[in-house]
């Protein structure tokens with residue numbers, strides 16, 4: 001069996017977080033924040049559960065990490081996320097001066113870590129992030145497509161039920 005790299009090991013944990021989101025009916029997106037080779041915060045998408053866009057995996061994990069660090073800066077942290085961050089989270093990452101972000105799969109429809117925009121690496125801002133893309137990409141993207149496949153199937157079944165009545 002192939003040995004996992006350090007990045008893959010932490011991405012695995014982000015994937016485990018994403019599965020928790022799926023279990024509560026939210027889109028499976030997970031995040032962990034690592035400092036000194038240790039996970040200091042975890043988060044998973046709770047947008048639907050909490051009924052707020054502020055409950056993205058990255059923001060929830062960042063809140064926890066900041067509480068632990070006692071600082072709004074996360075200057076010695078690496079963030080692992082199963083999906084490329086949106087504009088809001090990418091903005092927060094830059095604001096918190098996180099030096100490095102590791103991304104599983106890209107999000108061509110909404111991603112701001114290189115897809116639509118690359119907010120993480122704009123030289124005009126006072127902070128640029130080192131970005132690693134495509135870590136366990138297949139696993140991360142398959143998890144999302146499976147989720148949406150199931151969702152479409154459920155919708156179809158519901159429609160069929162309604163028309164039978």
Ligand SMILES: [Zn+2]
Pocket residue numbers: 056058085086087088089090
């Ligand atoms: Zn986000």
